[in-house]
Amino acid sequence: MRAEEAQLSELLVRIYENVLLTEEQALSKGYFSDLSNAEMHTLDAIGPYEARTMTETATDLGITTGTLTVAIDRLVKKGYVVRKRDEADRRIVRISLTKNGKLACRIHTKFHTVLAKRILEPYSPEDQEKLIKMVSEIDDYIASQLKRYSGSDSIRKTAKKVAEEGRRRE
Amino acid sequence: MGDNGDPRERMNDDVSLDEPKMKDLILDDLIKMLTDMLEISPTDIRPDTMIFEELDLDSLQLYELVVDLEEVYSIRMPDEDLDAVKTVGDVVDLVFRLSTQPEK
Numbered sequence: 352m353r354a355e356e357a358q359l360s361e362l363l364v365r366i367y368e369n370v371l372l373t374e375e376q377a378l379s380k381g382y383f384s385d386l387s388n389a390e391m392h393t394l395d396a397i398g399p400y401e402a403r404t405m406t407e408t409a410t411d412l413g414i415t416t417g418t419l420t421v422a423i424d425r426l427v428k429k430g431y432v433v434r435k436r437d438e439a440d441r442r443i444v445r446i447s448l449t450k451n452g453k454l455a456c457r458i459h460t461k462f463h464t465v466l467a468k469r470i471l472e473p474y475s476p477e478d479q480e481k482l483i484k485m486v487s488e489i490d491d492y493i494a495s496q497l498k499r500y501s502g503s504d505s506i507r508k509t510a511k512k513v514a515e516e517g518r519r520r521e
Numbered sequence: 522m523g524d525n526g527d528p529r530e531r532m533n534d535d536v537s538l539d540e541p542k543m544k545d546l547i548l549d550d551l552i553k554m555l556t557d558m559l560e561i562s563p564t565d566i567r568p569d570t571m572i573f574e575e576l577d578l579d580s581l582q583l584y585e586l587v588v589d590l591e592e593v594y595s596i597r598m599p600d601e602d603l604d605a606v607k608t609v610g611d612v613v614d615l616v617f618r619l620s621t622q623p624e625k
Contacts, residue, residue, distance in 0.1 A: 382581050399588070400597065450588055457584045464600055 363489075370466075377462055383455045385429055391459050393422050394431060399453040402435060402445035431455060540617070547594075547613045554589055555609075558582060568610030576609075586612075594620045 375388050383391070396411045397403055409419040423446055426432040431452035437443035448456060471479045538546075552566050559576060572578045578586075587598050590612075596619040606612055 399591075450585075453588045454581065454584050457587065458581065461580065461584075461600060 386455060390426060391455065393426065394448060394452050394456045395459060397446055397448055399448055399456045402447035404443060404445055408446065544613050544617050547616045550593065551609060551612055554586055558585065566609055568608065570609045571607060572609060590616055596620050
């Protein structure tokens with residue numbers, strides 16, 4: 352591997368890990384220390400405004416409604432989320448944030464924007480634009496790679512292919 | 522905040538209210554919210570009062586205020602707008618602008 356490749360590869364993993372760790376640390380030392388990072392992102396997916404359905408929210412988070420139900424149970428108990436039946440269609444349950452949930456969501460969004468602001472600050476407007484363009488290209492590329500694996504069937508197929516190739520090589 | 526239902530009704534019913542009157546109503550609401558939150562006297566709050574330096578509002582208290590104002594006035598107060606807010610009067614101007622602009 353070329354030095355640049357090794358360096359970028361290491362940086363990508365480290366940025367990913369450190370953003371997560373920083374969020375966790377900030378959460379555990381902040382006003383909402385009873386929330387885990389995953390719970391905070393669930394609140395974020397519900398958002399501070401309109402009530403949302405379980406299906407919509409689960410799709411946004413990339414999890415099943417079953418997994419979301421367990422998470423929402425816990426968030427209701429902690430006082431961050433409320434469940435309400437849809438007035439027009441009683442079969443539909445909508446979830447929305449309580450005042451505390453809205454507060455957590457707003458403060459969390461602020462955390463991310465301040466982080467981004469501090470990263471961009473040292474650069475000139477032209478360089479900021481260039482940086483965003485390059486990082487977007489990285490994001491697009493990685494998203495396109497993820498798409499190849501999306502859907503559990505294709506994951507299995509890909510895993511099978513990789514395993515067969517491995518066996519052939521042996 | 523049960524008794525905060527009236528300001529919105531007031532605003533919807535009295536669309537004929539002129540700008541200074543509406544801003545006075547918003548200021549009254551804001552003063553009530555701030556005195557409830559900070560346990561200070563209403564006379565300590567003027568439009569030119571600095572919300573961070575003088576009232577010592579922290580970021581959590583600012584967002585508490587924001588969440589309440591959003592609910593009472595049915596508005597959304599984005600962070601970009603909040604970043605520019607320095608005085609009580611700035612908050613009043615922002616709420617006025619957001620609640621009178623046509624919905625996107």
